[in-house]
Amino acid sequence: MDMQRKDVHNSDTPVLCRACESRHRGVCGALLPEQLLQLSKHSSRRELEPGTELIGESTTATSYSNIISGVVKLSKMMADGRQQIVGLQFAPDFLGRPFRAENGVSAEAATGVKVCSFPKHVIERMIGDMPELEHKLLEQTLTELDEARDWMLTLGRKTAGEKVASFLLLIATHAFPDNEEDSVTFELPMSRVDIADFLGLTMETVSRQLTKMRKDGVIHIVNNRQVEVPDLSRLSDRAGF
């Protein structure tokens, strides 16, 4: 079931969208050129530095965004400062919660991020008019729910070593969604502290596990951020699959 619509005549497509990498992906993929035009009238593209906050944990969102490129981290914090990253969002994910007053999580650019944003009321009206759009939203939400539950297993039942391997596998598969090779090289989208906050560990434990995997030849650490995995199936084994 392919929801994407290809524009036969580019002239129908709004200027802003014409060069957009996500034109046919994510929620925009569900829109007709005419609807896209409507939306694009109110939308704006922004580039965000790593660390920029997009959404506060208990603020009411006034705008929604499509991620064009980069990685956004969603996190929750306890009163005493303990933090847990509850999800990573990649292009072309949709960012924001229609019909929900509070967000419950804060969203922050992990890497440099390009987004296309539009005001809350515009998208909500369009959703009311277009079942197709709401369907797309349900699809993404179901996917996020599956990912959240997968990660609950990781957080609750895996050892530190398995957790770190699971994280590397997650990044590797998202960086190269349809990779067929055994070997991949990729850039980690975040610091050791962030990785620890995603895995429910400390920075030191993450570091030690990375070192261990390096010594065992499962990974090669090019520099702090670049990692090479010579054999994905060995990494997969380490992740507990």
Added chain:
Amino acid sequence: MDMQRKDVHNSDTPVLCRACESRHRGVCGALLPEQLLQLSKHSSRRELEPGTELIGESTTATSYSNIISGVVKLSKMMADGRQQIVGLQFAPDFLGRPFRAENGVSAEAATGVKVCSFPKHVIERMIGDMPELEHKLLEQTLTELDEARDWMLTLGRKTAGEKVASFLLLIATHAFPDNEEDSVTFELPMSRVDIADFLGLTMETVSRQLTKMRKDGVIHIVNNRQVEVPDLSRLSDRAGF
């Protein structure tokens, strides 16, 4: 925004639904009497013993259900047997994943459970016809996603004591959604092993933490399953809020 429709004339309502506790709740609340009639032609009520499996982790679901009463636990298992409960579902939650081939989780009756089930294709056709129904589904999915992320914080960053307190609080609030009192007594819907699998702990640790809370006067354990909480705010403090 109240999605429920009250039937002015009961005569419109199908016999099966007339006495149903969930008639105006969950997905059924979004349906008109005539649509309800359509659905009820293919639906059947079942009562399930504790421990009955509703959905297998990697099986394709052929039917969907509304929970009328009781608690259903959703869980994931690793190859070596480690288990993690990734969610609890209470009435009037909807059980099943439209548009998704695999379930990814297994569902099992934690307590005795009453459900109202209908075949996959019936509900999927109705969803196509009724945006309202899909909206309801999106709402529930968003709620489940929020709950999953809350629990990720619990699993990743809370201590054993905080985890057990969080669990008791979860059950207390679901058993009595609009309780105003300080004090509540309720029945735990599952065994110590299950609680441990939900919290990412061992049975022994759960037991020790319960004993500790009992000695500290935060809870009173009537018997293995019955728990009394004299002061919910003290429990709340223990949960890390």
Added chain:
DNA sequence: CGTATTATTGATATCTATCAATTCCTGTGG
């Protein structure tokens, strides 16, 4: 009642966190 299951309690082992140095990158200015 007596038996089987479930839960508690105890002793010890193991894993991860914490605290404390280094060491390694990265980026900047000479």
Added chain:
DNA sequence: CCACAGGAATTGATAGATATCAATAATACG
């Protein structure tokens, strides 16, 4: 291009929390 500063990451020593293994106690059930 090199030296240096500051942050990020690694490594080491130790403490603390939870798991594991084992025994006992309580509860549910026939």
